[in-house]
Amino acid sequence: MxxxxxxxxxxxxxxxxxxxxxxxxxxxxxxxxxxxxxxxxxxxxxxxxxxxxxxxxxxxxxxxxxxxxxxxxxxxxxxxxxxxxxxxxxxxxxxxxxxxxxxxxxxxxxxxxxxxxxxxxxxxxxxxxxxxxxxxxxxxxxxxxxxxxxxxxxxxxxxxxxxxxxxxxxxxxxxxxxxxxxxxxxxxxxxxxxxxxxxxxxxxxxxxxxxxxxxxxxxxxxxxxxxxxxxxxxxxxxxxxxxxxxxxxxxxxxxxxxxxxxxxxxxxxxxxxxxxxxxxxxxxxxxxxxxxxxxxxxxxxxxxxxxxxxxxxxxxxxxxxxxxxxxxxxxxxxxxxxxxxxxxxxSRLGDGKEIMLSIKIPERPGSFLDLYHAIDPKPVTEFCYRYSDPDVARVFVALETSNAASDAEDVLEKIRDKGMDGLDVTNNEMAKTHLRYLAGGRSATVKDEVLYRFQFPERPGALKRFLYHLEGKWNVSLFHYRNHGADIARVLAGLQVPAAERNDFKAFLEKLGYSFEDETENPVYNQFMK
Structure with a gap:
């Protein structure tokens, strides 16, 4: 010694x-x-x-x-x-x-x-x-x-x-x-x-x-x-x-x-x-x-x-x-x-590795995918939306980044180029503490809504592929995704599917290839989101 x-x-x-x-x-x-x-x-x-x-x-x-x-x-x-x-x-x-x-x-x-x-x-x-x-x-x-x-x-x-x-x-x-x-x-x-x-x-x-x-x-x-x-x-x-x-x-x-x-x-x-x-x-x-x-x-x-x-x-x-x-x-x-x-x-916010954006997009089928194209290739860590207006959809998005200040402005510029609008809320304490957990809520005007939970492997590009399959067929009226660092991605999605199209929708779900669960009758959904 x-x-x-x-x-x-x-x-x-x-x-x-x-x-x-x-x-x-x-x-x-x-x-x-x-x-x-x-x-x-x-x-x-x-x-x-x-x-x-x-x-x-x-x-x-x-x-x-x-x-x-x-x-x-x-x-x-x-x-x-x-x-x-x-x-x-x-x-x-x-x-x-x-x-x-x-x-x-x-x-x-x-x-x-x-x-x-x-x-x-x-x-x-x-x-x-x-x-x-x-x-x-x-x-x-x-x-x-x-x-x-x-x-x-x-x-x-x-x-x-x-x-x-x-x-x-x-x-x-x-x-x-x-x-x-x-x-x-x-x-x-x-x-x-x-x-x-x-x-x-x-x-x-x-x-x-x-x-x-x-x-x-x-x-x-x-x-x-x-x-x-x-x-x-x-x-x-x-x-x-x-x-x-x-x-x-x-x-x-x-x-x-x-x-x-x-x-x-x-x-x-x-x-x-x-x-x-x-x-x-x-x-x-x-x-x-x-x-x-x-x-x-x-x-x-x-x-x-x-x-x-x-x-x-x-x-x-x-x-x-x-x-x-x-x-x-x-x-x-x-x-x-x-x-x-x-x-x-x-920790990601404190190290400038995540940005949070409040974004307005047109309330129409295909808008989510347009938004994702503006964001891509930044990995999405959170995505929250609830139907509330027939013309404008308000979306909360969090993205993984290497430099919060410059990347936020770059993404917002791309979003504006597509005719959308956005606000950087990364340093907004209310957004960090409350908004990201409360985004959504009830919608008294949404019609023919069904609610489903989806699961798919959490890997780069997985959410983009999910949105690509989902968009354009039925209007998305609710959407929530959060990357928790797990191996499985979990998405909660509401879609407006008229009764006459329910059989087509079920066929679409089977072809989608993702694990899913119908939550339309879930009491939590009916009490807090419907």
């Missing part, structure tokens, strides 16, 4: 890691430039010594630094992932929690500990307390992912669910702390916790000795880029205002960072050491989860994907960076399974 290089040895060799920031034209930062570290009112802390002496490896692992090959190729820069999702609790939080609890006095350990957490710090405290034989009480928000709540209970801690977010849970934690005379273990804003997490930076420096480093942690010649979810941007707002700012509401998607007020000590350090800041949307976080999966085959949680989303957005906004070296800390992987469907839906 290779002997471990000491952290002191690594930090004594600055020549081995050269960030060479002069190679790049660094952008004007979105936050005020770093200021000299303001001394603490209490005795100041030597964080370097605190980090070097942090007691974390009794329970934590030195996690790998993984070169994200696919992502690096995609963004034309070298991206490393610090795999904190591989810790025993699938999160970096075990480092700070254990270091804080280990450094309690004997009397404090006998008293018992309490903390407030959205989940990952809770697991860290629970594991640390179990390792050290200490009783632990954990206050978690009611929305905390079930996977995290169950993990805390499994580790032997008492769980108290309270409040709608971290800040409300923290207030209940303070009440219980005073009531039961327990020792509070903060998730941040504590020197021992910060030092425990700081061991990540030391590991990065040791693991990346042979490469240049342009954005990561600890060294003065290394750029540090902070990332917040756009709807939980408390630290960003605080750095802009020059003091901790409590935001009115923190978004819950990246639940691990759902904090309205940043810690004063965290703010003091960030104001001195963070060079720039990036805000990322929910869709961009979903895309980052997919990018990480593509490179690691691991599914990380939204808060754990913030750094990956941040480096992608930073590079998208600063195209002059080529072959630079970035490290993104993948901080956690405690994802509720039920969230995966939302992540899968939004």
């Amino acid at each position: 290779t002997a471990r290089v000491s952290v002191a040895t690594v930090l004594a060799k600055p020549a081995r890691i050269n960030s060479q920031p002069e190679l790049f034209d660094w952008p004007v930062p979105s936050i005020p430039p770093p200021k000299p570290l303001v001394p603490r009112q209490e005795p100041d802390i030597d964080y370097l010594q605190l980090i070097l002496n942090a007691r974390v490896y009794d329970v934590a692992s030195e996690t790998p630094l993984h070169l994200a090959t696919k992502l690096s190729t995609k963004v034309k820069n070298k991206i490393y992932l610090k795999r904190e999702d591989m810790q025993p609790i699938f999160s970096f939080k075990i480092r700070g929690a254990y270091n804080r609890i280990y450094n309690l006095t004997h009397e404090e350990k006998q008293t018992g500990v309490i903390c407030a957490s959205a989940g990952n710090h809770a697991q860290g405290v629970a594991l640390a307390a179990k390792k050290l034989g200490i009783k632990a009480t954990i206050v978690m928000p009611k929305h905390a992912p079930e996977i995290k709540v169950e993990s805390v209970r499994r580790l032997g801690a008492e769980v108290v669910l309270h409040g709608s977010d971290f800040d409300e849970a923290k207030k209940e934690c303070a009440r219980l702390k005073d009531e039961k005379n327990l020792i509070y273990i903060p998730p941040f804003d504590d020197p021992y916790v910060i030092a425990g997490q700081g061991t990540i930076g030391v590991e990065i420096l040791r693991q990346l000795q042979q490469d240049r480093l342009d954005a990561s942690l600890i060294r003065p010649d290394v750029k540090i880029i902070g990332v917040n979810a756009a709807d939980s941007d408390g630290m960003y707002q605080s750095l802009i205002k020059g003091q901790p700012v409590e935001i009115p509401m923190a978004g819950l998607f990246a639940d691990g960072t759902s904090v309205r007020l940043c810690g004063s000590e965290n703010f003091r350090l960030c104001r001195s050491f963070v060079d720039d800041f990036v805000l990322v949307s929910t869709d961009e976080v979903c895309a980052a989860i997919k990018d990480t999966f593509d490179d690691t085959r691991s599914i990380i949680e939204p808060a754990g994907a913030l750094a990956v989303a941040g480096v992608k957005k930073f590079l998208a906004q600063n195209s002059n960076f080529k072959d630079a070296v970035f490290v993104a800390v993948v901080s956690g992987a405690n994802m509720n399974f039920d969230r995966l469907r939302f992540v899968a839906e939004r």
Whole structure:
């Protein structure tokens, strides 16, 4: 086994890691430039010594630094992932929690500990307390992912669910702390916790000795880029205002960072050491989860994907960076399974791989096929329509694309050339959240409608062939198709077939060669669509 290089040895060799920031034209930062570290009112802390002496490896692992090959190729820069999702609790939080609890006095350990957490710090405290034989009480928000709540209970801690977010849970934690005379273990804003997490930076420096480093942690010649979810941007707002700012509401998607007020000590350090800041949307976080999966085959949680989303957005906004070296800390992987469907839906939008269009076409047989010819060869991922007007058909279409902005305009131009009209709704939040699921509805004027479900192999061109067979014979009055990534395509279609033509229609279905099911008498159809 290779002997471990000491952290002191690594930090004594600055020549081995050269960030060479002069190679790049660094952008004007979105936050005020770093200021000299303001001394603490209490005795100041030597964080370097605190980090070097942090007691974390009794329970934590030195996690790998993984070169994200696919992502690096995609963004034309070298991206490393610090795999904190591989810790025993699938999160970096075990480092700070254990270091804080280990450094309690004997009397404090006998008293018992309490903390407030959205989940990952809770697991860290629970594991640390179990390792050290200490009783632990954990206050978690009611929305905390079930996977995290169950993990805390499994580790032997008492769980108290309270409040709608971290800040409300923290207030209940303070009440219980005073009531039961327990020792509070903060998730941040504590020197021992910060030092425990700081061991990540030391590991990065040791693991990346042979490469240049342009954005990561600890060294003065290394750029540090902070990332917040756009709807939980408390630290960003605080750095802009020059003091901790409590935001009115923190978004819950990246639940691990759902904090309205940043810690004063965290703010003091960030104001001195963070060079720039990036805000990322929910869709961009979903895309980052997919990018990480593509490179690691691991599914990380939204808060754990913030750094990956941040480096992608930073590079998208600063195209002059080529072959630079970035490290993104993948901080956690405690994802509720039920969230995966939302992540899968939004990841393509967040990566510019899907566009959504609202289109008007003539209400006549053959229009669908004309529309498809205008769209072709872009793969269709969703197609929704319901008859509502004798002259104009309104269609919702989603398409797979390589560049959302330019491709949307190209497709709309082709649609207009065919005498149709369309609108790009890709960035319309109502369209993303509601319209794509509600498009359709009742039609009081449609006559002689029959409703059928069809199934056929999901392969390129399959939907086009289906429309080709379907169009021109009977008017299509309802149509829904969604590519779910399965091997079988499923289409729901309504057609206006007069009673006198039903036998011809049945003969047509048999010749079509697709599996089908008559849903005309389905009670769901009669209650919600007819």
